[in-house]
Each structure stands twice: as C-alpha cells, then as structure tokens.
Amino acid sequence: MGGLDDLYQQLILDHYRNRRGRGRIEGASASVHEHNPVCGDECYLDILVEDGRIAEIRADGDGCSISQAAASMLTEVAAGKDLDEALMLVEHFRLVMHGEAQPDEDLLGDAVALEGVAKYPVRVKCALLSWLALRECIADYRETVATGG
C-alpha cells in the first residue's frame, strides 16, 4: 500500500486523532467560515491579532482526516507569525499542494507531511480548506482595520 502510506503519513493520522488548536476564540479579531461543496466539509477559523501578529489561532469544524490534520498543523505553524509571514506561509503551502513548489520544511513544520496530497487532486481542496480560510481571515481583518470598523 505504498500509495496510501504516501498520502496518510503517520504525522497526518496523529494530527487527525489528536487535533491541535481546535475550537473557537471568543472575541476573535477575525473569523471565517469556509466549506467544501464537494464533500460538505466545514471549517471555522478564528484569529486573535496583537501587535500585527497572530497571537492565537483556532480551527473548528468537521471533515476528513486530510482537512482536519491540515487545520491542526496550520494552527501550530501559524501561531506567533506576523500577518505578512502568515500570508507567505499560506502561499507556499498552496503552491506545494498544486505541485508548483518544493516543500520548505522549516517553513511548513509538520505540514510538510501533507506533501503527498498533491498527487490526489480531489484531496487538495481538503488540505487547503483551512489554509485558505486563514488568508481570508487576514484579508477581513485588514479591511476591518482599514475601514476603522
């Protein structure tokens, strides 16, 4: 089952079984709800921004092992990053998922284990769900700040 081991690395199953950063943030600076219309997977992403950095990030929702593990990994690696760094991180991960960049382990942390997902086009959306939610969240946050809302 070589193919399966590639896709479901132990690290992924570990994050799936023991979700990090799960839940919601009360009084979040920005919140986004994304869903994947193909499978109905849902993701709620909340961030708390302090001094231009992600002081706290949590993800909630339901989905397959890939989407849940990706969300778990995201909360670990994005915590503490400033907003531009976080956007670069998301963009790098997006390119890796589309097979357009080699994964940078220092940048991605545990999420490097998701590399094998790139070979399964229908699962790429699952992996990206929470990560793109973060991009959305940051955009919302910046817009709110800019409009003084």
Next chain:
Amino acid sequence: MGNSAQHTLHARALRAEFPILVSPRAGGGAVHYLDSAATSQKPQRVLDAMDAYYRETNANVHRGVYEMAAEATERLEAGRDAVARLVNHPREATVFTKNATEAINLVAWAWGARELREGDEVLVTMMEHHSNTVPWQIVASMTGAQVRFCPVTPGGEIDMDAMRSMIGGRTRMVAVVHVSNTLGTINPVEDIVAMAHEAGALTMVDATQSVPHMPVNAAAIGSDFLAFTGHKMCGPTGIGVLAASPARLGAMEPFLGGGEMISDVTTEGATWNDIPWKFEAGTPPIAEAVGLGEAVRFLEEIGMENIRAHEKEVAVRMLEALDEVPGLTVYGPRDAERRGASMSFSLDGVHPHDIGQFLDSKGVCVRAGHHCTKPLMRHLGVQSTARASAYLYTTDDDIIALRDALIACREWFGAA
C-alpha cells in the same frame, strides 16, 4: 450468488462481457466496481454497436434522401423502439434527451414555467436527487409557486401519511424518485401517482435508478412523466429518456427550439413537428441511441426479472457483510424486498472521503459525498456518506472485498 436456484443470472459469466471488469487496470489487480449507481460499466456489444454505426452508416438523420442517411435514421429510431418496449410505453411519446436531468428540466420548463402560478405547489420528497429538485425550484422562483418536501421516515422510506396530507388543491405536480440513489429505497410510485391524480396534480417519476435494475412498466405506474438515463443501464453517456403521456406531450409547447423540431418556419414564426421530434431540437445523440438500443437488448436477454432477483440477493449479502463491520451504520430499508442494491453507510470515526480513498487502495470503488441529495443528508443529520452500489455483474467477491477493506480501513484510521 451466481448459482442461485431462483434465477438464471450468472454474474460471474456476465462479467466477461465487460472489458473494464476483466482487464486489470494499469499497475493494479482486480477492480471491485461498486459505483454503478453513479454510472454502469458498458458491455462490449454496446461499444461495438456504436463503433459499427460510426464506421458503417454515419450520416445525419431524418432529412437525407441517400441510403446511408436513411439507415442512420432507422438505427436511431430502432433505439427508440427498444427503450419504449423496455418500459412498455408508446414510442411516439418516448423522447430522447441528454440525460435524466434534461428530461426533468424539459418538463419543468415546457410545462412548469408556463403553467405554474403564484400559490401553486410542487411536491417533491426529501430523498430526491438534485435533478428532481432544482429544476422545480428554478421554475417556482420564476412563477411564484412553492416547492414542498415530503419527509422521509427514520427507516428511509417516504412518509406516506405526510404525502397524503401534503397533496391538496394547490398541488400541481408531484415529483418523486422511484428508487433512491442514496438510500436504495423502492418507493410505492403507483400509489403516489394515484393519490396525485385524484387531487388533479400531474406526476413526474424519476426512474433513473429503477429502469436499469428491475422491470418498470410505465403504463402500470401511470405517471404523466417518467425520466431515466442511458449511462446507468449499460448504455453510453449523453442520452436520456422522457417517457411522457402522449396527450400531455402533444399539448405542451416545445422546450428547446431549432432544427428538427419544426414543421414550418416563416419570418412570422414557426409550427411544430409531431411528437416526439417536437421535443428533440437539433441533431440528436444518434450513436448514443444506437448504443442504448443495444444495451436494452442486452438487458432484455438477461431479463429484468433476473436482474432484480440477483440484486435482491446482492442486497441481502451486502447487508450481512456490512453488519460484520464494527461501528458501521447502513441507511435505508433493511428489507431487501423494499430496496435496491445501492447502500449508503457511515463508519464511526472515519470520514467518508477517507473511506473512499482507503478502499480505492484495495481496488474497491465506492462513492463518498452527498450523492446529489443534500436535503436528504441534512434530514439524516450527516454531511456525507459512503455508498456501495451493485449491478448485474456484482459478485460475492466484490462484497467480501468491500467488507474486508472496511474492516482494515477502520483499523488504519485508529477508530477501532
């Protein structure tokens, strides 16, 4: 199952007629194809019939005076004769469409958009495929009519008491699925059609999952409209069927306009061809009609009764096998008399997507998702399910492979 005393279908022998089932995929072993509710595999003779049409008599139909064009027309119309005969319906009221979805849209637009008024009701059920829901929602939003949903019981059947009470003076159309693609439930469509007609409503039966799998007698069902699709019954994609009441069809305005569907066209307007051609604008799916006709002959030779008897056994075996998987829940009826062999299930602690992916690694093809029945998914309180669906070529090996892969899947994801 192949040796059952009750019927004469030998699934194992029939598999030899399906190239995809006998030639292992590149780098892989046997394929356990359990996704026939999505689309069936095609026997060699259907592929051959389409190939022969293109090689021997390819020409556009109806208007040609030369021999080849006449022969193409003959083969197209022979396809129509075959499907009409299969469901016991008059050929002139048997319309070729692109698929079942287009057949339902044809009625929604040609009848619904013109006839529905504010306050009218279209009654569908909570287990409809989106193709028997969304067209009605679209024309309802244009006309001010309302689409109502008849509930489904916890056992996965239409709540007939609710159906009875929901059909009333405002009901103009009752649109119901014959066999649910998600739950497998066989619905009492004759009773529903009779109830609807008594209230003066028209009826649409979505027979997409029944016509391929059991004898379906359109005359006995008595609905105004009955829709099905070629690719789920050993035929090609790109062709579907609307079997309509000849009187209704004759009275209806066209759906799509263009070539073929007219009698005369002037600068002032146009008049319509006879049925069924009035509803077949443009060049029809000719090779597809030839292929579907061959598929019908293939099914008739096996016998629809035999196919149903085989699938009833498959359903019994599949229920037994799925019961052996710890933490597994099957949706829909437990009684094989009341269901087809399309089975949705969930596995505690494992997402349907992961089930589908894991099973694929074991050569078992199942579907994971909402199966185009989102209202039903919400009704069941799940986001998605996994679904295994059988056909005339499904054997015990397939079911054992399914069971073993599910048990292994549960262990792999640590849900055990």
